[in-house]
Amino acid sequence: MKHIVIIGNGIAGITAARHIRKASDQRITVISGESDYFFSRTALMYVYMGHMKWDHLKPYEDWFWEKNRIELKKAWVEKVDFDNKKLLFSEGESMNYDQLVLATGSVYNKFGWEGEDLKGVQGLVSKQDLIELEENTAYTKKAVIVGGGLIGVELAEMLRTRKIEVTFLVREKAFWNNVLPLPEARMISEHIASHGVDLRHTTELDKILADENGRVKAVRTSAGEEIECQLVGLCAGVRPNIDFLKATELETDRGILVNEFLETSIPDVYAIGDCVQHRDPVGLRKPVEAVWYTGRIMGETLAQTLTGKRTAYQPGNWFNSAKFFDIEYQTYGWVWPKPLKNEQHFHWQHEKEPKAVTIAFDMESRKFLGINTFGIRMRQEVIDTWLDKEMKIDHVLVNLREANFDPEFYDRHEKEIFRSFKNNLQQA
Amino acid sequence: MSRIEHNMSLTGEAPASLNTQQKLASFLGMSGLIILLLAGLNVNFPNKTMWLSISLGAIFAGIVWFARAAYSDTHPGIKNDGIWFKSMTNRGYLAWITGIALTGFYIVLYFYPEYLGLRAEGDNTGLIALFDPLSKLLSGNPASQWFVYGTLYTIAIAAFGIKFLWKYRHNRYEKLRTISVIFFQTAFAFLIPEFMSRLNGEGFSLPYYDLKNIWPLNYYNFEQYRVDDFLSAGTIGLALLLFGIASIFIITPILTYKYGKRWYCSWVCGCGGLAETAGDPYRHLSDKSLFAWKVERWVIHSVLVFVVLMTTAVVYSYLGYDADKYWLNRDVFLVGVAVFLTILFAGIWYFKREELEKDARYGAICYLVIILSLVGFHYMSGQNLFLFNAETLRQAYGFLIGAVFSGVIGTGFYPIFGNRVWCRFGCPMAAILGMQQRLFSKFRITTNGGQCISCGNCSTYCEMGIDVRAYAQKGENIVRSSCVGCGICSAVCPRGVLKLENGSPRNRTISQEAVMGDNLDLLDLIEQKSK
Numbered sequence: 001m002k003h004i005v006i007i008g009n010g011i012a013g014i015t016a017a018r019h020i021r022k023a024s025d026q027r028i029t030v031i032s033g034e035s036d037y038f039f040s041r042t043a044l045m046y047v048y049m050g051h052m053k054w055d056h057l058k059p060y061e062d063w064f065w066e067k068n069r070i071e072l073k074k075a076w077v078e079k080v081d082f083d084n085k086k087l088l089f090s091e092g093e094s095m096n097y098d099q100l101v102l103a104t105g106s107v108y109n110k111f112g113w114e115g116e117d118l119k120g121v122q123g124l125v126s127k128q129d130l131i132e133l134e135e136n137t138a139y140t141k142k143a144v145i146v147g148g149g150l151i152g153v154e155l156a157e158m159l160r161t162r163k164i165e166v167t168f169l170v171r172e173k174a175f176w177n178n179v180l181p182l183p184e185a186r187m188i189s190e191h192i193a194s195h196g197v198d199l200r201h202t203t204e205l206d207k208i209l210a211d212e213n214g215r216v217k218a219v220r221t222s223a224g225e226e227i228e229c230q231l232v233g234l235c236a237g238v239r240p241n242i243d244f245l246k247a248t249e250l251e252t253d254r255g256i257l258v259n260e261f262l263e264t265s266i267p268d269v270y271a272i273g274d275c276v277q278h279r280d281p282v283g284l285r286k287p288v289e290a291v292w293y294t295g296r297i298m299g300e301t302l303a304q305t306l307t308g309k310r311t312a313y314q315p316g317n318w319f320n321s322a323k324f325f326d327i328e329y330q331t332y333g334w335v336w337p338k339p340l341k342n343e344q345h346f347h348w349q350h351e352k353e354p355k356a357v358t359i360a361f362d363m364e365s366r367k368f369l370g371i372n373t374f375g376i377r378m379r380q381e382v383i384d385t386w387l388d389k390e391m392k393i394d395h396v397l398v399n400l401r402e403a404n405f406d407p408e409f410y411d412r413h414e415k416e417i418f419r420s421f422k423n424n425l426q427q428a
Numbered sequence: 429m430s431r432i433e434h435n436m437s438l439t440g441e442a443p444a445s446l447n448t449q450q451k452l453a454s455f456l457g458m459s460g461l462i463i464l465l466l467a468g469l470n471v472n473f474p475n476k477t478m479w480l481s482i483s484l485g486a487i488f489a490g491i492v493w494f495a496r497a498a499y500s501d502t503h504p505g506i507k508n509d510g511i512w513f514k515s516m517t518n519r520g521y522l523a524w525i526t527g528i529a530l531t532g533f534y535i536v537l538y539f540y541p542e543y544l545g546l547r548a549e550g551d552n553t554g555l556i557a558l559f560d561p562l563s564k565l566l567s568g569n570p571a572s573q574w575f576v577y578g579t580l581y582t583i584a585i586a587a588f589g590i591k592f593l594w595k596y597r598h599n600r601y602e603k604l605r606t607i608s609v610i611f612f613q614t615a616f617a618f619l620i621p622e623f624m625s626r627l628n629g630e631g632f633s634l635p636y637y638d639l640k641n642i643w644p645l646n647y648y649n650f651e652q653y654r655v656d657d658f659l660s661a662g663t664i665g666l667a668l669l670l671f672g673i674a675s676i677f678i679i680t681p682i683l684t685y686k687y688g689k690r691w692y693c694s695w696v697c698g699c700g701g702l703a704e705t706a707g708d709p710y711r712h713l714s715d716k717s718l719f720a721w722k723v724e725r726w727v728i729h730s731v732l733v734f735v736v737l738m739t740t741a742v743v744y745s746y747l748g749y750d751a752d753k754y755w756l757n758r759d760v761f762l763v764g765v766a767v768f769l770t771i772l773f774a775g776i777w778y779f780k781r782e783e784l785e786k787d788a789r790y791g792a793i794c795y796l797v798i799i800l801s802l803v804g805f806h807y808m809s810g811q812n813l814f815l816f817n818a819e820t821l822r823q824a825y826g827f828l829i830g831a832v833f834s835g836v837i838g839t840g841f842y843p844i845f846g847n848r849v850w851c852r853f854g855c856p857m858a859a860i861l862g863m864q865q866r867l868f869s870k871f872r873i874t875t876n877g878g879q880c881i882s883c884g885n886c887s888t889y890c891e892m893g894i895d896v897r898a899y900a901q902k903g904e905n906i907v908r909s910s911c912v913g914c915g916i917c918s919a920v921c922p923r924g925v926l927k928l929e930n931g932s933p934r935n936r937t938i939s940q941e942a943v944m945g946d947n948l949d950l951l952d953l954i955e956q957k958s959k
């Protein structure tokens with residue numbers, strides 16, 4: 001019986017453990033210093049907002065692990081001795097493994113800003129970050145959030161539920177415009193502002209100013225303005241959590257380098273989830289992809305390899321989703337912020353409500369490339385089929401209703417979208 | 429407990445302190461309640477019509493005003509901020525006080541109505557007397573404790589229903605569903621039976637009949653006095669009796685097949701109506717553990733067996749022996765029940781045994797054996813049906829299930845155990861609908877491929893304690909007998925993963941491939957290996 005040790009009890013590590021157990025009797029140990037049990041990181045915000053309690057974040061009840069013979073070890077791994085297949089913990093103990101799975105996740109970015117280590121300056125990735133936020137915001141009246149991405153807007157929503165004034169510094173000219181096409185980015189910007197957030201576009205952080213106790217008291221923006229605050233949220237993206245591996249022979253770049261089988265440069269050592277950098281990214285996907293479901297698919301895939309069937313990582317068509325305050329967002333296939341060469345975007349927006357659709361297609365072949373929807377839910381199964389079968393934009397527009405996933409009795413907009421598309425084409 | 433738990437639930441800043449309007453609204457509503465309380469304490473109000481109107485008006489207006497003040501300045505969308513921080517919705521002091529007050533009210537209502545002013549001889553006094561003018565206006569009769577209860581119940585559903593409409597104003601499914609329960613409560617449960625009793629006169633007396641209240645929820649529907657009344661009331665009475673039988677044997681199966689049990693539990697039913705409106709702030713308090721699910725299955729199906737036995741016994745007890753007088757005599761009835769149940773279980777067993785979980789199979793077999801053996805006992809033990817006297821069974825059921833379970837525990841403990849305790853653990857109607865929904869229905873909650881992020885909002889806000897996330901994160905459709913189709917899991921999902929649907933009954937429970945990306949080989953592999 002081999003001893004498979006997994007570092008990290010996030011979605012990737014835990015999925016791997018579960019699927020290894022499903023298919024084998026190997027000894028499995030999952031190590032985490034962050035939390036006793038697997039929890040849904042994406043839901044940290046809901047605990048702070050009072051929608052859920054900590055226990056609700058745990059997808060499995062606590063008895064699950066013993067019943068499935070998945071050993072849990074609460075510790076931080078300080079060093080890995082790859083030659084002797086041995087882990088050293090910060091408390092001084094050690095553990096041997098036969099096969100090692102690195103699923104260490106992400107940490108938030110710091111870009112060397114002056115004052116980035118002050119008290120009251122933090123990001124939001126881990127359970128510890130949430131505890132720190134709870135402490136930091138006990139007396140916070142004003143906060144500044146740096147970085148207009150998904151965690152930034154979540155943090156803004158969280159802080160607004162506690163009536164904290166939020167100034168949100170965003171580098172782009174509209175929210176998340178480095179990912180969303182401009183009309184959509186503008187719509188989201190408006191919505192964020194309507195929630196009482198002071199949204200500053202094309203503004204970056206210059207430095208963070210301290211008071212006499214080493215606590216943040218203000219930030220200075222790239223425009224030279226000083227904004228008073230008691231909290232700074234660093235939300236300018238995340239990076240693989242691999243600092244403890246840097247001094248080893250393991251090949252890393254931004255993340256742990258792996259091939260399509262999720263194998264690292266060292267035999268019997270594998271990496272999955274956010275901490276991974278793919279040597280050969282799949283399709284148009286990025287080499288480092290910190291997304292919930294890719295962590296899960298990597299875990300499922302690696303479990304096959306570790307239980308006897310070497311399997312390549314195939315995440316399928318790109319998709320993702322998010323929620324910006326009250327606006328739900330889904331995306332399937334590729335919709336770039338600006339159409340690539342030969343691509344065209346068709347954009348539709350509801351007159352009154354915050355609903356929008358952007359469909360990307362190839363101008364020559366009219367092939368459907370991807371869709372963004374806001375305030376409208378779509379059925380992944382249907383759109384996946386369209387993408388796989390390379391359907392044309394015309395087919396997509398005629399059959400858009402088939403892909404709708406909104407609750408029953410919701411207003412339907414397919415006809416309007418179809419009409420708008422025809423009108424736009426005639427004008428163009 | 430972890431530190432976070434402590435921080436968040438005890439000292440976390442509650443975001444929602446009451447605003448001025450909400451305070452005024454609370455004052456208004458409370459003054460209405462205080463008038464009722466004073467009447468209950470035998471303060472004799474001079475002009476009952478006026479004081480009753482003021483009281484009920486103040487309660488209704490207070491609730492509606494409170495809701496408006498809470499939601500009118502907000503964006504349409506999910507309104508769960510601070511739910512777990514508030515004393516009222518996190519089993520805090522306010523919740524306990526409310527729970528105790530409600531429970532006390534139910535105990536008095538069911539067991540000591542004289543304290544509310546019910547008088548066997550002479551005019552009502554106290555609280556019930558205050559309601560006399562309204563009752564006389566509607567039915568022509570003085571009020572009873574049940575009229576008082578019915579009025580307050582209807583006001584609660586209507587006022588908290590309006591609150592719910594504001595809260596979910598972005599969601600048309602929720603809006604229509606709520607309008608529906610307000611309508612059925614006001615018209616069917618409250619007004620129509622009152623008007624019907626106006627028809628009663630010499631030699632014609634219909635029993636109080638809420639038409640949407642179907643046996644076995646309405647466990648007394650086939651008791652002797654009611655059946656006698658029905659039969660003595662000519663064609664209308666017979667029609668109502670037949671409607672009562674058709675409701676459970678024909679109408680219910682058809683609608684449940686088409687739409688799932690939600691058509692009843694969250695669109696029509698009065699218990700469900702109260703749970704979805706006044707009980708909505710407590711929906712997250714349901715227990716989601718696997719243990720609770722096991723308890724649920726045993727308890728609810730035991731209640732179902734109990735009600736079937738009890739009703740059989742009661743009907744049996746007033747039927748005659750002689751087949752010549754009337755074709756439906758005791759033996760025919762008993763054999764009929766046994767044959768029906770046997771065919772029912774045999775049918776389920778034959779067509780659906782693959783889909784039944786192991787313990788459900790044991791349960792079905794056990795219950796069949798119990799019922800049949802009890803029927804067998806009868807032929808040996810003489811006068812008493814089964815082991816017990818029919819009247820004893822009826823009283824026991826009325827006390828334990830009808831009063832204690834559905835009223836005192838089911839509603840009184842809303843703020844502690846959540847709003848659907850009765851519907852989940854006790855209601856025999858829900859058990860029957862649930863079996864149909866699980867085995868013979870087009871309804872399911874569809875999971876949207878791989879979009880689930882396991883956040884747990886769906887499970888947290890499921891009032892029936894279904895661990896929705898457990899299915900969603902596997903890409904599996906949710907087909908559960910307990911699901912009442914309230915639609916809140918779909919509403920609170922931040923990623924658009926869940927959709928209530930009526931689709932083809934085939935492949936209802938099959939999970940989708942999309943969770944695995946497009947890697948079908950991988951999916952097959954996992955399925956093979958986990959067998």
